[in-house]
Amino acid sequence: MSFYTDKVIWVTGASSGIGLAFVEYVNKVGAKVILSSRKVTELEKVKSNLTHPQNAFVLPLDLEKFENFDELTINAIKAFGHIDILINNGGISQRSLASETKVEVDERLMKINYLGTVALTKAVLPHMLKRKSGAIYTVSSMVGKFGTPYRSAYAATKHALHGFMDSLRAEVFEDGIHIGMICPGFVNTNVSKNALTGDGSALGKMDAATADGIEPIVFAARMASAIEQSREEVYIAGAKEKFGLFMKRFFPSLFNKLIRKMAVR
Numbered sequence: 001m002s003f004y005t006d007k008v009i010w011v012t013g014a015s016s017g018i019g020l021a022f023v024e025y026v027n028k029v030g031a032k033v034i035l036s037s038r039k040v041t042e043l044e045k046v047k048s049n050l051t052h053p054q055n056a057f058v059l060p061l062d063l064e065k066f067e068n069f070d071e072l073t074i075n076a077i078k079a080f081g082h083i084d085i086l087i088n089n090g091g092i093s094q095r096s097l098a099s100e101t102k103v104e105v106d107e108r109l110m111k112i113n114y115l116g117t118v119a120l121t122k123a124v125l126p127h128m129l130k131r132k133s134g135a136i137y138t139v140s141s142m143v144g145k146f147g148t149p150y151r152s153a154y155a156a157t158k159h160a161l162h163g164f165m166d167s168l169r170a171e172v173f174e175d176g177i178h179i180g181m182i183c184p185g186f187v188n189t190n191v192s193k194n195a196l197t198g199d200g201s202a203l204g205k206m207d208a209a210t211a212d213g214i215e216p217i218v219f220a221a222r223m224a225s226a227i228e229q230s231r232e233e234v235y236i237a238g239a240k241e242k243f244g245l246f247m248k249r250f251f252p253s254l255f256n257k258l259i260r261k262m263a264v265r
Contacts, residue, residue: 001030002029002030003228004026004029004030004031004224004228005029005030005031006030006031006032007026007030007031007032007084007085008031008032008033008034008079008080008081008082008083008084008085009023009026009031009032009033009034009083009084009085009086009087010033010034010036010059010076010083010085010086010087010124011023011033011034011035011036011087011089012036012037012061012063012087012088012089012090012117012120013036013037013089013090013091013139014033014035014036014037014043014046014089015035015037015038015039015042015043015046016037016039016042016189016190017187017189017190017191017216018089018139018184018187018189018216018219018220018223019037019087019089019090020046020216021216021217021219021220022087022089022220022223022224023035023046023050023056024046024049024050024051024217024220025217025220025221025224026224027050027051027052027055027056028050028051028052029224030052030055031055032055032056032057032079032080033050033055033056033057034056034057034059034076034079034080034083035047035056035057035058035059036059036060036061036072036090037060037061037090038060038061038062040058040060043058043060044058057076057079057080059072059075059076059079061090061120063090063091063111063112063113063116063117063120064108064111064112064116066115066116066119066120069119069120069122069123070123072123073120073123073124073127076124077127082127082131083124083127083128083134084133084134084135085134085135085136085137085227086120086121086124086134086135086136086137087137087138087139088117088120088121088136088137088138088139089138089139090112090116090117091112091113091117091139091157092108092109092112092113092194092195092196093151093154093191093192093194093195093196094109094150094151094152094153094154094195094196094197095150095151095192095195095196095197095203095207096150096196096197096198097149097150097152097198098152098153100198101152101153101198102198102199102200104200105153105196105197105198105199105200106152106153106156108196108200109153109154109156109157109196110153110156110157110160112157113154113157113158113161114157114160114161114164117138117161118161118164121136121138121168124136125172125177128172128175128177129172129175129177132175132176132177133176133177134176134177134178135177135178135179135180135227135230136165136168136177136178136179136180137179137180137181137182137227138161138165138180138181138182139182139184139223140158140161140162140181140182140183140184141154141155141158141183141184142183142184142185142235142237142241142244142245143155143158144158144159144161144162144181144183145162145183145235145245145248146244146245146248146255146259147159147259148259148262149259149260154195161181162181165179165181169232178230178232179232180226180227180230180231180232180233180234181232181233181234182223182226182234182236183233183234183235183236183237184214184219184236184237185213185214185235185236185237185238185240185241185242186209186210186212186213186214186237186238186241187210187213187214187215187216187219188210188211188212188213188214188215188216189210189213189216190206191210192205192206192207192210193205193206213238214236214237214238219236222234222236223236244258244259244262
């Protein structure tokens, strides 16, 4: 029997990319999944193509509109009776220089990536506290650990998530709730196509680094393994991204020189 057999997992950003691959992986090995994103039609397609579609529930959710998250959480709990794991995966990226980015774009990124994720976490938390059980995993990014050009606002949202989740981990440890962070490097998804540019429009194209990134199904398997092991923070990335993390931690001045020259678009 798999670790994921009969686990109830709520996944945001489940209609594509990492979220879709993770849902397919855990559903195949026995998990019951609650699928959330803004794209209802795409979510229905995801459900119909799952190995066990009877173990899936579609629950549309917009991370920008978190006023109704308490109600959505009630509906999520009703789907299978409880929630074992929340996967905060939904979000949006950025591809623009800070000097050319309207503050409204910074605000939107913070609202979706940080406040939306925090709001959903807070909506689910009372349920897990009552059960004295549960896990909340947030898909961050390697730029949640260090910033790079063209991602100033995006990096800021991910850094903020690390600060919040680190604090929350300490607060709920005695209540039997596990808090984990998943930090992807480049993954071959549509993240760059959907990334916001300086005026708020989508970039609309795949960047080379993303195209050469880890395949989503490979990422999903490694992510599932990290969750099974109750890892608190895991880096699922290529050698260059992990090298960047090493340099930032131990040789920050040299890292700052190197990052100016790195191809990050």
